[in-house]
Amino acid sequence: MSNTIAFAGRYLRSVPLSIAFAAIIVVTALVTGTFFGEASADTQAYWSAGVITVVEMGRWYTIFTALFIPWDPFQLIGCVLAALVLMGVAERILGRRRLIPVFFATGIVGVGLGVLVQWIGSLAGEWWADGTSADLTMDPLTPIVGSLLVASAFMGPLWRRRVRLVTFGLLIMFALYDGDTSTVYRLIAAIAGVVIGHFLSARRHRIVLLRSSFGEVRVLIAAIVLITAIGPLISLLNPDGSGAFGLAGSFYGDIFPSAADIDDFCSTATTGVCDDMQRLAALGGVGPVVQTFVPLALLLVSAWGLRKGRRFALWLGIVTNLALIALAFVFLGLVVSLAAGVASADDSATELQPVDVGEYIVWGGSTVAVPLAVAILLFVTRKRFQIRAPREAFIRFLVVVVGALAILSIVNVGVGAVTLDSYSPPGTTIVELVFDLPRRFLPVTLVGVTGDVVVPAAGVALFVFQWIGPVFWLIFTIASFQLLTSTEHAVKVGDHQRIRALLRRGGGGTLGWMTTWPGNVYWFNEAGDAAVAYRVINGVAITMSDPVCREGDDEATVRAFAAFCDAHSWTPVFYSVHENVVPVFDAMGWQRMSVGEETLMHPQSLEMTGKSWQNVRSALNRGVREGMTTLWTTYDELPRTMIAQINAISEAWVSEKELPEMGFTLGALEEIKDPDVKLMLALDAQGRIAAVTSWLPMYRDGVPVGYTLDFMRRADESMSGTMEYLIASAALHMKDEGVEVLSLSGAPLAAAPVASGEPEPEPTVMTGLLEFLAKTLEPAYGFSSLFKFKAKFNPTYSSIYMAYPDPLALPTIGGAIGRAYLPSMSPKEAVSLVRTLVR
Template sequence: MVGTFFAPPSEITRDTWAAGVTTVIDMGHWWTVITALGIPWDPFQLVWGVLASLVLLGVAERMLGRVRLVAVFLVTGLLGVGLGVLVQWIGSLAGEWWADGTSYDLTMDPLTPIVGALVASTAVMGPLWRRRIRLVVFGLLIMFALYVGDTSTVYRLIAGVSGLVLGHLLSGRSRRITWLKSSFGEVRVLVATIVVIVAIGPLVSLLDPNGSGAFGLAGSFYGDIFPTAADIEELCSTATSTVCDDVTRLAQLGGVGPVVQTFVPLALLLLAAWGLRRGRRFALWLGIATNLAQIVLAFVFLGLVASFIPEDTDTSALGAIDIGEYIVWAGSTVAVPAAVAVLLFVQRRRFALKAPREAVIRFAVTVAAGFAVLALVYSIAGAFVIGSYLPQGTTVVELVLDLPRRFLPVTIIGVTGDALVPPAGVALVLFQWIGPAFWIVFTVAAFQLLQADEQSVSVGDHQRIRALLRRGGGGTLGWMTTWPGNVYWFNQAGDAAVAYRVINGVAITMSDPVCLPGTERDVVRDFAAFCDAHSWIPVFYSVHDQFLPVFDEMEWQHMSVGEETLMHPQTLEMTGKAWQNVRSSLNRGVREGMTTLWTTYDELSRPYVAQINAISEAWVSEKELPEMGFTLGALEEIKDPDVALMLALDSEGRIAAVTSWLPMYRDGIAVGYTLDFMRRADESMGGTMEFLIASAALHMKELGVEVLSLSGAPLAQAPLPKGAEAPAPTVMTELSEFLAKTLEPAYGFSSLFKFKAKFNPTYSTIHMAYPDPLALPTIGGAIGKAYLPSMSAKEAVSLVRTLVR
């Protein structure tokens, strides 16, 4: 083991501990099938073996338990190595080219049993993780086996298959294998993963040029494919003049820029995979077109390779193995991209999202302009030195007609006629780089096109959502759905709606869905299906307890994101010691001549509007930090004619404080109000806000209001009843507590929660529900951007400074 850390194993070590046909079959060292599972070959394998043991075996142990993990680890490892050696031995006896070529290879690879154990553990996972892990693991295993093809990669693949079978037997499920249906979003994830794996496969073979993989030739399309002067001299000394001319022409196209251009198909496939994950139609056709282009490239390139064989060569001398190998290589470079193109075409209905018309026009103009500018600059530069071009006698017309080839893969250019090569200088730099420059422009423009979403409110949507809210539904936070920035989904019947906004592919809802009691399940599921069809991650934010059974039924995750504080005006009695502070503020306000005014923004006089604007601007200007939005209203939101205002006026009739109250309707009657906007003048008396909220509660009692909500307190936790034990902490609760403590110096969420506790409220937890735990980082970023959509660099620095004090 120590020797393998500092240097590759010696010959004696390999013969004693490594597994392969020569050690197991020829030497009879049967124990190497076992020892090869625990000894790494080199430092690289040692590091990866330790990391894989900690991460992958940790996952497998959690799913299988320690005892079953050890058994599965040994069985899959022994099957992987043992069956692999047996297959190689039989294949080499039969003259099969891969087995014969690798029969002398030896391996020591702890990753083999680790892979087998991980695959076996997926049998007891849920459908989502089982499908994802199997696809990624087997995709990588098959990719390495086909594109690299050394002994270890094949042994790992056999161990993975063994783990699949063993896991199925251990799971206790029905022996009948069933095909699990996938949502649109999951199909997109799986298809995108396949495209990524197929795209990077040739790159893997390029990094290991000595591999024995059947698909290894595909790596020849990338990198420095240009022959050197020595290669040309050696080839031209024996080959025909036609072959020599082809190679010489190809060498003239060399340079850093053309080498970069060989990786364009890889970049386009990765871009297509990213767009496929988002369900975009443009990504579908980009993926199909790129794979078809690779097929054309393969035919041309293989034709070029074939042309290197001299005409007088006796092909019968190549032997059946070499011909079979060439057929496999040639077929792989065509069959794989063809299969991916067919897969994309068959699944095209899953990728129906089109970009807005404006985004398509912007993309087309950008690409066309980029092509035109680059072509014009090169043509002008080339025209000045046209007399120095090779071959001699090149004309400007020929230069212009040659332009399209500057943007094509160089393997095609090299066999489509004489290459027009400029002399050293500006023209040569442009000759080598206008192709890569164009594809960079194309890639950036395509990325922007794939990001473009149609996010607009249809005519009449605002009226429809208000009508539904007046009927009932949406909860105490429902009126926030009318705020700017939200777009609306309505169910087919038109009697339910969800307000949401899409940020970075996450559809964040605001408040409970606006629906009648008893329809929650259908509304949540229909909206989730709508998001799935648009390749968005649905996140129900600020929803109440009555929706949790629906999310549990859907096997979603949910967590608390705050506590809503509620008062009940019809039973409100401000008596007892608990109300002493509030009563003191009320009495002091009365003594100082303060009065209140229940009104709306439209009913305010101009002086009052000016005072409210001044108070709000003074409050904002005092803070270095950005004003938050999303579920926290600002000055614009109080202008809604349905939103009530409660003003505190001092003895001189000036506004000392202002609050806004969002209505909650039932059958057209306001039965509840939710506190939103709160601002207090600097010179107002201490306790003014307590005076104002208490006065509002008493006024609502007179109006017959049933529920008064002081709104939610983000990241807050309701106090536990006396004698109650705190629930066991989880990763999410610990994260929430950390965020609450971190953000407290900046935004005072805890202080706000304690202020509201003065009014002796009851508590109602508000939750966030989401389908995929892996998406939590993306969800967190989207919610942060929703709350702080316009944070400037200066405000970001201020926020960080505040947090680290």
């Protein structure tokens, strides 16, 4: 908590202009009264910008004052937050001297050019400008957006692309589907910001077209689908908006006329049009209203799957958009027929006005052209979406969907057969119910103009009639989501032998043998001489150890694996990598952080002399006095009696803990059964096992040159200091064997002690988080205690790192690593863990 407060303090001290602007708009809101409610007529006349105030009243200064006064309390809150965050980011990147002119330039251009465009358009009779020329605007967000877009030119490629994508996506969506003047002014300011930023940055003499990775292209396409899906909701929430795509909102919500509306309408409309309205009204109800949002739900699922690169999401998006085109033709046909009916009933309105025709062309074109363009885009970029679900998952999806369709259809027909007399029109037969069945699963806008509709009277039949469609599409949506999350991760035949062969040749570092553990799958390069072990959790591909490759091939291996993950829409995370690989990630522009310290000993130079070794020597001497011996062996070489003792010691250790046993980089009983893994046993005077340790090999050209400590268990009745005795004995044995490196393994969340005279590193939010986690988990797992225990052996320290490409993915990465360490935590164990942490 203190670190978070310290970071917030440092951040706020670095953005004084942003804080000052936030304070200014609070003051102007108090002075003008917008702090308590919407701007009054006098405030609008004197301080807001628009064609009326700037052009007709000649109050040109309002182009400036509109940048400092919020319209109402809601905008005030949003602008204060935007000033502190978005403008703060721009201030930190641009600096104070550049921020001030950039702020005014983009704000004045956005409002001033926007007013000019509106005025010229209204004179020309352009429908949007003419419809909004009376609107007035006060919007401090306009210069904030412009400043952020200028600052984006100074960001790295990843953040520059993301900031611009998100900002322009939101602005264009609101401009098209709502069309209010404030959004258009912000859009102009954002465009001005990009132009100004281009000339201010080092890239002013050249236009750089950034090549996007598969993942970034997928983000862009998914964002387009998301915008076209959510956009109609904006026009639905604001039916009086002036957006070009405003008619799209008419497809959703309660489109059913009331009885009074039908009576009024039918008194003047033609018989055919009146019949259409009555058929539509007969389909009203909560269920049919819910069903109008089915295309929206499917497009949201499609956008999510497209972000993951899923093939099913591609075709779901294409089919849904084509269905929207059909819906648009039917709906627009209904609108035109209604308009024609009204016109024929009113001699004074025998034809539509030219402006009305223009609006119908624009609105009608948007409801057809937009989904058609999205469908074409998805089809053209289909090669970017190649990830297919496993065959079993697709079969399960078909069974669920077809089964749900069949069951719901049977229920509808069965209930209808029992209550057949309640249906309208009278005389409805079961055959007609069966033929009418497909329309229960279509959007009601289509149903209402596709012939006679059979509708039951109120009761169970009407409930079933109205809800089987929404229930089916709910099941379909959930099943689609499950299908999109299904991924096949299986170790291929021969992969275990291949990874072991590469490890024996050399590579992978001191933690490399952990890649052979269950739970990992393997990627091999095209030549087959490099590999990476990983596991995919929540879309995060977590690797284990350094890349398994020849010296000097680290960069090529990392880049190839990252491209492999990108093609599968996974976030690659290299976990527990060493300092020698860090330059590769720095060159790629990735982020990295220390996730622990590895403690190393060097047996060939080992001399247990001096005061610092006193505790270890005491344990060695005591063990000798009590008749303890050691055995360097493998699990397969042990007699059954010793195997039973090891199992008993391990089970006793586990049973004493209410907490779940951790995995991932922490081996358990199964991992010691590997024939390449060595065991060092401590035997008491009676030959019973007092303690057991396992040692993972590290090879070079087929010869073991190092070992890494993994499994550690001690019998309850063994002497104090047994583990020190055993590790020291192992180190001395390795010295005799010519072993170069002995690793006591990594200590998660630990930090090496700072040498005397060296300054403490400046804390960051992430280091503060790691420190908090280390303190919190200490009562449960004793990471710090284990780290201090290993310090008895006077090791050298080597930081182990986690490298990742996207800092925004850190929450997901953290959750995935947590599941990797605790993959099978039961509810009881979770409660025990929480209880331990809060003690």
